[in-house]
Amino acid sequence: MVESKIIVALDRMAESDAFELAEKLKGEVWGFKANDLLDKMGPRECIYALRKYGKVMADPKLYDIPNTMKNRIEVYFGGVEEKGKITIEEMYQADIVTVMACVGIDALIGVAETKSGFKVPTDIAVVTVLTSFDEEECNINLGGPVKAKVLQYARNTVLAGCDAIVCSAQELLFLKEHPELDGLIRITPGIRPKGTSADDQKRIDTPGGAVKNGADLLVIGRAITENDDPLAAVYGINANINSIDM
């Protein structure tokens, strides 16, 4: 098993295709991210099934009032599930669950309190500014420049007691200037190996660039899932990361 920082986003895949790919990449990546697969299969069943192949990032990007956020975290991503006398809750819990930063600090505090009651640890990752936003879209939709909003949301993440932020690799150096954020896990989507299409992503970086600037984990979807040889794509990305001078 290699130490990899790659989380493969299993977006828009039939269940059978997703698990076939996961079997192929097992041991070569950190794990797998489920978004629409959570809805298709149900969160618990999806997480349980993906555990066989690596760690699991559940990406429902929860956005709701504080009480409903707490309910969803508790009901779908925590709690105790018993079969006979064997408690198997860890099999049903994701390693990481995502919530939207723009729910505000009260909802984030509620989520952090709820997950602190879980017997098995789950990290809450707070999605700051979507990597598909450029400056203009961030201003229009979130009311400020990218860096200011990412900083505000990252500070809220720390204050609330959540564990990780999701941001683009382009903000990582700036975030390093803020020691109050040092304990946060940094997860970066918008990763594009050299020569691949940006698609709908606006704030992108290469795998090596993201890790050099401080990314702990990289969410990568299409560059792997749409490659004719996904395993070769993973080898290439891991090699790109391992080649950087830190």
Ligand code: C5P
């Ligand atoms: O295919 P691609 O590598 O662009 O996929 C990126 C994945 O990361 C998608 O599943 C998307 O939902 C997710 N994501 C993102 N930007 C964020 C948070 C999550 O692209 N800020």
